[in-house]
Amino acid sequence: MRYLRARGASIDVAEDIAQETLARLVAITRDKKVGSLFALGFRIADNLLVDRYRRDSRYGLETDLEIHGDAPSLDRVMDSRRAVEVFQRCLNRMPRLRREVLVRRRLGQESCQAIGEALSLSPKAVEKHITRGLLDLRRAMEKAGIDRPGWDG
Secondary structure: OHHHHHOOOOHHHHHHHHHHHHHHHHHHHHHOOOOOHHHHHHHHHHHHHHHHHHHHHHOOOOOOOOOOOOOOOHHHHHHHHHHHHHHHHHHHHOOHHHHHHHHHHHHOOOOHHHHHHHHOOOHHHHHHHHHHHHHHHHHHHHHOOOOOOOOOO
């Protein structure tokens, strides 16, 4: 209810959508195993809210529903959190030197020359560590099924 109210639904619309969401969740979980009941519930509620808005708009009904688009959707937030978890696990599994080079270059914005001097490596070796580190991260993201265009750019 709070989520729907925060998205602009009136109390009676929020109650209707919340009830329909619960009914659909019950029906879905009878047949399938659900990874995250909350995520699915929020997705269903969001879809029902948009459907309601579209239906009311199509028939010229006045609606007190105003979809708020400034905040990221719950799915986007959950996907981002999952990507961060996969990213962190992958970084933790990397060899210490590869991780340090990658973090210095990508987060610290240090030049390959500066990193090489600090770690007693040639700039070419630094570049190889960066390439291998990014490849490790890409593989981890792909293995986890996370498609984030531009995440490594």
